[in-house]
Amino acid sequence: MLKQERYRLFVDYFSKNQPNAVTELHYSNPFELLIAVILSAQCTDKRINQVTPALFERYPTPQSLAESTVEEVFSYIRSVSYPNNKAKHLVGMGQMLVEKFNSEVPDNMADLQKLPGVGRKTANVIVSVIFDVPAIAVDTHVFRVSNRIGLTTNARTPLAVEKQLIEHLPKSTLSIAHHWLILHGRYICIARKPKCEICPLTYFCKYYEKNNTESALLKAEAAKQKKLVAAKKKKQNAATHKALKKISVDKNS
Numbered sequence: 001m002l003k004q005e006r007y008r009l010f011v012d013y014f015s016k017n018q019p020n021a022v023t024e025l026h027y028s029n030p031f032e033l034l035i036a037v038i039l040s041a042q043c044t045d046k047r048i049n050q051v052t053p054a055l056f057e058r059y060p061t062p063q064s065l066a067e068s069t070v071e072e073v074f075s076y077i078r079s080v081s082y083p084n085n086k087a088k089h090l091v092g093m094g095q096m097l098v099e100k101f102n103s104e105v106p107d108n109m110a111d112l113q114k115l116p117g118v119g120r121k122t123a124n125v126i127v128s129v130i131f132d133v134p135a136i137a138v139d140t141h142v143f144r145v146s147n148r149i150g151l152t153t154n155a156r157t158p159l160a161v162e163k164q165l166i167e168h169l170p171k172s173t174l175s176i177a178h179h180w181l182i183l184h185g186r187y188i189c190i191a192r193k194p195k196c197e198i199c200p201l202t203y204f205c206k207y208y209e210k211n212n213t214e215s216a217l218l219k220a221e222a223a224k225q226k227k228l229v230a231a232k233k234k235k236q237n238a239a240t241h242k243a244l245k246k247i248s249v250d251k252n253s
C-alpha cells in the first residue's frame, strides 16, 4: 500500500469516528494547560488530573506561582514523576511569564521554548490547542503509533516524526491528529503489546500487515513440512509392507 493511501485511510477513519478528539488533561485557561503539560512529561494524564485541582487553586496566576517557593510547589506535586525538577520549572516558568511576557502565555514556539520546562513537544501542544496553529506535538504515543501504522519511515527522532507527519497530513488535521494518535496509543496500540485483535485500523496498518504476512508464511511452511513428513512415512510403510509380503511368499514357497 502506498504511504499516501495509508494517510488517506487514517484521516478518513478518525475524521468519521473521532471528529472531536481532545486532550484528556483538565484545564480552564492557557496558563493551566501550560502547567498541566509541563507536569505531564513522563507521567500519566490521570495522575496529573489528580494533582492539578489543588495546584490551580493555590496558583491561579503566573504572579502567584512566581512568588512561591520550589518547596511549596513540590508539596502539591510530590506524587508526579520528577517532582523536584518540575517544581523548579514551574516556579521559573511563573517568574519568566511575569518578567518577560506580561503574565501572558506566549502564542509562538520560539517564546514558549524560552520558558523553563518547555521543550518543543510542550510548545507544540500549547500553540495547537490554545492558539489553533497547525502543529503536531510528538510524544511517546505519537512516535510509536505513527511508526507502527506506517505513517512514518525510518524516523528515529521526535523531530523526524513531526516533519514526516507535517509533510503528509492535511494542514487542517494536524492538531487533532496529535490527539487521535495519543488516544489510540494509550488505549489500543499500547507499547508492550498492541491490541491488534480489537483494533479498527488493521486494514491499513503496516505493523499488522507485516506480522500477519509473516505468521501466514510460517503457517504455510509448517503445513508443507507436515505434508512432506506424512508422505515420507507413507512411503516407508509401503516399503515395509512390501518387504514383509516378500518374506512371507518366500517362506511359503
Ligand code: SF4
Pocket (backbone or CB within 6 Å): 148, 149, 188, 189, 190, 194, 195, 196, 199, 200, 201, 202, 205, 206, 207, 208
Ligand atoms: S493493528 Fe495493531 S499495531 Fe496496528 S495500529 Fe492497531 S493495535 Fe497498533
